[in-house]
Amino acid sequence: MLYSGQKGEIRMDNFYHPEKDELTRGHEPAQQPARADYRPQYGGADSAPYAAHPQAAYRPAPSAAQPDDTARRACSAPVGHNAAQPAARPVQTGEKEKSGSFVRGVLIGVAVCAVLALAIGLGVRLASGALGQGTASGDGGKETIDFQVSESPATNVEIIPDDGEKLTYAQIAAKFRCAVVSVTVYYDAYGWASYVSSEGSGFIIDESGYIVTNSHVIDDDNYADYRITVTIADANGEMNEIEAKVIGNDARTDLAVLKIDPDGLNLVVSDLGVSSNLVLGDEVVAIGNPGGSQFAGSVTNGIISGIDRIIDSDTGTADNAMKYLQTNAAINPGNSGGPLLNMYGKVIGINTAKIVDEGYEGLGFAIPIDTALPIIQQIIEEGSVVRPALGVSCSELSKQTAQLYDVPEGLLIRGFYSNSDMPRAGLEVGDIIVACDGVETLTLVDLQKAIENKNVGDTMELTVFRAGRSGTMTFTVTLIADNDLGELIQKPGRP
Numbered sequence: 001m002l003y004s005g006q007k008g009e010i011r012m013d014n015f016y017h018p019e020k021d022e023l024t025r026g027h028e029p030a031q032q033p034a035r036a037d038y039r040p041q042y043g044g045a046d047s048a049p050y051a052a053h054p055q056a057a058y059r060p061a062p063s064a065a066q067p068d069d070t071a072r073r074a075c076s077a078p079v080g081h082n083a084a085q086p087a088a089r090p091v092q093t094g095e096k097e098k099s100g101s102f103v104r105g106v107l108i109g110v111a112v113c114a115v116l117a118l119a120i121g122l123g124v125r126l127a128s129g130a131l132g133q134g135t136a137s138g139d140g141g142k143e144t145i146d147f148q149v150s151e152s153p154a155t156n157v158e159i160i161p162d163d164g165e166k167l168t169y170a171q172i173a174a175k176f177r178c179a180v181v182s183v184t185v186y187y188d189a190y191g192w193a194s195y196v197s198s199e200g201s202g203f204i205i206d207e208s209g210y211i212v213t214n215s216h217v218i219d220d221d222n223y224a225d226y227r228i229t230v231t232i233a234d235a236n237g238e239m240n241e242i243e244a245k246v247i248g249n250d251a252r253t254d255l256a257v258l259k260i261d262p263d264g265l266n267l268v269v270s271d272l273g274v275s276s277n278l279v280l281g282d283e284v285v286a287i288g289n290p291g292g293s294q295f296a297g298s299v300t301n302g303i304i305s306g307i308d309r310i311i312d313s314d315t316g317t318a319d320n321a322m323k324y325l326q327t328n329a330a331i332n333p334g335n336s337g338g339p340l341l342n343m344y345g346k347v348i349g350i351n352t353a354k355i356v357d358e359g360y361e362g363l364g365f366a367i368p369i370d371t372a373l374p375i376i377q378q379i380i381e382e383g384s385v386v387r388p389a390l391g392v393s394c395s396e397l398s399k400q401t402a403q404l405y406d407v408p409e410g411l412l413i414r415g416f417y418s419n420s421d422m423p424r425a426g427l428e429v430g431d432i433i434v435a436c437d438g439v440e441t442l443t444l445v446d447l448q449k450a451i452e453n454k455n456v457g458d459t460m461e462l463t464v465f466r467a468g469r470s471g472t473m474t475f476t477v478t479l480i481a482d483n484d485l486g487e488l489i490q491k492p493g494r495p
Helices: 171-174 218-225 369-380 399-404 445-451
Strands: 106-109 135-139 142-149 153-159 181-188 194-205 209-215 224-232 238-248 255-259 283-288 296-309 322-328 339-342 346-358 365-369 393-396 410-417 430-435 460-465 472-479
Touching: 171 283, 171 296, 171 339, 181 209, 194 224, 194 283, 209 369, 218 224, 218 238, 238 369, 255 369, 283 346, 322 346, 346 369, 365 369, 393 445, 410 460, 430 445
Parallel strands: none
Antiparallel strands: 106 346, 135 142, 142 153, 181 194, 181 224, 194 209, 209 255, 224 238, 238 255, 283 296, 283 339, 296 322, 322 365, 339 346, 346 365, 393 410, 410 430, 430 460, 460 472
16 A cells, blocks of 8 residues: 655555554454465465565655646636435445455555555555434535534534536536645655655535545654645635644544634635445546646546445455445546545545556545545544454454365454453454354454444454354453554463
């Protein structure tokens, strides 16, 4: 996974971070040897090693955002409103290949970095589900979510129904010219020199100056080491480069919220839509800054190519339960954090990644806005996102591997975090989780679904298989906070 914001070469394989992620921070595969050598413990059909990919040639990031004369035109609102869209129809979730991975490419976060490098394999981040509930109220057919923010009375994000006529590409471009911003991350070296570390995109969600972007654009949890600015065109078409502060971020879902001082600016706020009613073939538009500020405000078009895409790592193990929108609209480095729009001029996704590999084209991915909003809300309210976790390191056993070793399919426990309640409850390394609260749990996605609607302190009943025992056993464990897991402990038997 290519990230932005580091000094020099930046590589973070697979979005995989044992210290940070759930399915890391909660359920990740155990610490492993080098990726090129890694194979699942039980071997079998899913044990193919990562394929090597050449490193990309050095290419400096574009210079800091410069005023664009064309952007000085006043931003005009498009004509017309939105016609009702058809109701959502069920869409088959993508499956991985039986031999291992969904694709054997490289999934990169699409931010421009000072040094571009291709990491090995694929990676995605984990969706949390509904982690914070907004206050919904009816207002002339509009639904409003109120974010209560300590430093301002309230943040109102309007979710506007798609009623009226579809817009043209030109109308959408005009509508969002001033709502989409360039995000530039500067690294101040030794207090006397400053250079552009990365560039990405973002969009304004509130008149008080809140801006959404990707977490990897600001280098996830290392943003304190950098100076961040946004370049924005106000409603009068005037370009402004403004210092931004990070309200908070969630590296696991790759979301971050910035804030600028809106005083003296006539900000244009993005209209937010609904992603749950999208269907395959719906037309979409991506707006952002591919290549950085040099191509700021670029507009590309395409369709929704896939819904609920879960991208698996090259080992055949799902590292994440995140479900993405897939699109063939061109998404390139610098587009990270920019909006994916429907033809009614509403944000329905946040561009975040693409697959880069020989033989693959037009495979871009966006975080659905329905997934993003609860995370954005919690970041604004609390500055961070806290989730319940089991505090366990585990990996999936495929059907083929389970048959080979005469064990049931499920999740192999490979270690516990020191604050986990699981060892106290009697679970051991080597146990295989087969059900949670009586529901079959064969994948990490299944486990995440079982946890996502629970709270810290809730209990969960785990059904496990243990070698040498007939049948299964049941244990009751208490969920802990994913920001208080402790250290990962990996040893057989009870600690």
